[in-house]
Amino acid sequence: xxxxxxxxxxxxxxxxxxxAAGHAxxxxxxxxxxxxxxxxxxYGDMQxxxxxxxxxxxxxxxxxxxxxxxxxxVDDVCDPKQAVTVANRLVNEGVQxxxxxxxxxxxxxxxxxxxxxxxxMITPASTSPEIxxxxxxxxxxxxxxxxxxxPVAGNYIASQxxxxxxxxxDKQQYGEGIATAVRDTLKDAGIEVAMFEGITxxxxxxxxxVTKIKQADVDFVYYGGYHPELGLILRQARxxxxxxxFMGPEGVGNKDINTIAGEAAEGLLVTLPPxxxxxxxxxxxxxxxxxxxxxxxxxxVLPSYTAVQLVAxxxxxxxxxxxxxxxxxxxxxxxxxxxxxxxxxxAGDLKSFEFVVYEWHSDGSKTPAQ
Amino acid sequence: xxxxxxxxxxxxxxxxxxxxxALIAIGYTMVYGIIGMINFAHGEIYMIxxxxxxxxxxxxxxxxxxxLPVILLVALICAVIVSSSMGWAVERVAYRPVRGxxxxxxxxxxxxMSIFLxxxxxxxxxxRNIGFPALIDGGFRFxxxxxxxxxxSYMQITIFITTLVCMTLLSLFISRSRIGxxxxxxxxxxxxxxxxxxxxxxxxxxxxxxxxxxxxxxxLLLGMYYGSVDPLFGFIAGLKAFTAAVLGGIGSIPxxxxxxxxxxxxxxxxxxxxxxxxxxxxxxxxxxxxLLFKPTGLxxxxxxxxx
Numbered sequence: 001x002x003x004x005x006x007x008x009x010x011x012x013x014x015x016x017x018x019x020a021a022g023h024a025x026x027x028x029x030x031x032x033x034x035x036x037x038x039x040x041x042x043y044g045d046m047q048x049x050x051x052x053x054x055x056x057x058x059x060x061x062x063x064x065x066x067x068x069x070x071x072x073x074v075d076d077v078c079d080p081k082q083a084v085t086v087a088n089r090l091v092n093e094g095v096q097x098x099x100x101x102x103x104x105x106x107x108x109x110x111x112x113x114x115x116x117x118x119x120x121m122i123t124p125a126s127t128s129p130e131i132x133x134x135x136x137x138x139x140x141x142x143x144x145x146x147x148x149x150x151p152v153a154g155n156y157i158a159s160q161x162x163x164x165x166x167x168x169x170d171k172q173q174y175g176e177g178i179a180t181a182v183r184d185t186l187k188d189a190g191i192e193v194a195m196f197e198g199i200t201x202x203x204x205x206x207x208x209x210v211t212k213i214k215q216a217d218v219d220f221v222y223y224g225g226y227h228p229e230l231g232l233i234l235r236q237a238r239x240x241x242x243x244x245x246f247m248g249p250e251g252v253g254n255k256d257i258n259t260i261a262g263e264a265a266e267g268l269l270v271t272l273p274p275x276x277x278x279x280x281x282x283x284x285x286x287x288x289x290x291x292x293x294x295x296x297x298x299x300x301v302l303p304s305y306t307a308v309q310l311v312a313x314x315x316x317x318x319x320x321x322x323x324x325x326x327x328x329x330x331x332x333x334x335x336x337x338x339x340x341x342x343x344x345x346x347a348g349d350l351k352s353f354e355f356v357v358y359e360w361h362s363d364g365s366k367t368p369a370q
Numbered sequence: 371x372x373x374x375x376x377x378x379x380x381x382x383x384x385x386x387x388x389x390x391x392a393l394i395a396i397g398y399t400m401v402y403g404i405i406g407m408i409n410f411a412h413g414e415i416y417m418i419x420x421x422x423x424x425x426x427x428x429x430x431x432x433x434x435x436x437x438l439p440v441i442l443l444v445a446l447i448c449a450v451i452v453s454s455s456m457g458w459a460v461e462r463v464a465y466r467p468v469r470g471x472x473x474x475x476x477x478x479x480x481x482x483m484s485i486f487l488x489x490x491x492x493x494x495x496x497x498r499n500i501g502f503p504a505l506i507d508g509g510f511r512f513x514x515x516x517x518x519x520x521x522x523s524y525m526q527i528t529i530f531i532t533t534l535v536c537m538t539l540l541s542l543f544i545s546r547s548r549i550g551x552x553x554x555x556x557x558x559x560x561x562x563x564x565x566x567x568x569x570x571x572x573x574x575x576x577x578x579x580x581x582x583x584x585x586x587x588x589x590l591l592l593g594m595y596y597g598s599v600d601p602l603f604g605f606i607a608g609l610k611a612f613t614a615a616v617l618g619g620i621g622s623i624p625x626x627x628x629x630x631x632x633x634x635x636x637x638x639x640x641x642x643x644x645x646x647x648x649x650x651x652x653x654x655x656x657x658x659x660x661l662l663f664k665p666t667g668l669x670x671x672x673x674x675x676x677x
Contacts (some may be wrong), residue, residue, distance in 0.1 A: 037497040039600060171647065198647040204596040204603060207383035208641030215376050215518055228499045228598065235597045240521045259501035260598045
């Protein structure tokens, strides 16, 4: 029973400190899961930028139900295996709301975990239709679907009346999904699809593919996938005098495609979400981003901002932090957000979302296509 | 005529990829021939060579130097110096301390080194694809402009010629020079070479350095040809090159060249006539078939068991 005074004092102060620290973590944790590293990290940047701004602004306005939002950021490298690992990590940290993931191939397996564990997930960028086709209650999006984006691209191509079209994809969920949607739209419109081929993401050499495209003598090539591969395909195609017009989904609409493809990126057609940053209602928000030195024109910045905003407003509407209550509140109400009026259907998809066809230029800018 | 041109084009594409695999495969085959070990970090040495070349080219561009031969020469020298030092360092750090132990240990050490180098470049340069300027543009065109044209770019010709020159120089070096003779001696019998007074440690280091220099050359060429570099592309290329080395007979330098070309052409032909999706399936099936009938590869020497 010889407890020295010093040891006793240390023990008491330690437990007081622990109690104080314990009291401070009554914040609401919001998980943000996306690619911080890897080939598509630029899109991850957009996602994190939008979400962080939203958390900052909401906290500055008093937080949610008196509590601050705290971001728990994890990196999934746009890889399904890593996505599952970080999803489990978020579950262990007691996070109840997740903004993520970015790539459809990551969101799909991660959403299984979130639905099992009763965690609300809003993805600001995954467009694959399969994500909301499984009857999950806690899965939402603040972006459109490839089942909408595909036809927009397909109809645009059909309106240009090409003779033959080639459709290429990267064999991943997002790329192959949208390429299939475009191919089906083209077939319905009676346009000849001369080639439907897959390439492996991460490859650098597309000379055989480009030669095949040249041989098939097509006027249009639709590519489903991300910009690292399309940039290389464009570059190698121009080097061998392929004159076809190229088109891609929003996964290629990124300034990095200009560093890879150079001049070859001029005239590339891209379907993107509308430029939310050009809407008059969002100019104050755009200014806030620019003051922080961030670029709000990326296609996923404002959807990501909106996702956090929806979590906050859903909690307020449901008057509870239980994810199921918040999910019900999201379905039952409509919200005014930077991406417009948000209304959800039963599956967790936005009732309306339009994709616009843009023409990409070699300086990284884009203009709406005619 | 169309079909012939198309076939030739795919052949040209295949030979180009094949030459690059061959350049990298030599590193694997030489190291295996000398110390019986697979250097899994070799793909990363190639990637570091490409990054160094890019940094050198960008640096020269900011200095305002625009004369192409100077840019290429400086980039080549920088890439070779950095890659060789890396190769030498990898050998000293990851392989020499564990030489002579159970075979698995250097293997795991190599894989660990590979992961370390990938992530080192990842941290130092970022994980995005960085564009490589196309310094050599244009090429020859054969055939009528209205129908299919065979295009043979200057870059492709550069790659063929460089590979041939490197192979020839290396073969001459191995067969004619003193160090080359020492290399052959060490690869035949390490213990005996030691007893005969050859500094085997120096020879082994020299092998790594030579392999790394060739990988640096490949890095510069492929960076220019493909136009983008990222920290992970060395791993994939290394895997293919290793396959090529095994196909041609690991331990044999002409085997590495042959294996590289066969692999490249088979990939290109599958992609051109079947579908890009089966490219890797066919290449690796070919490897399995050849190994079933000739386990030491096409030009490999069977392991002689001395009683």
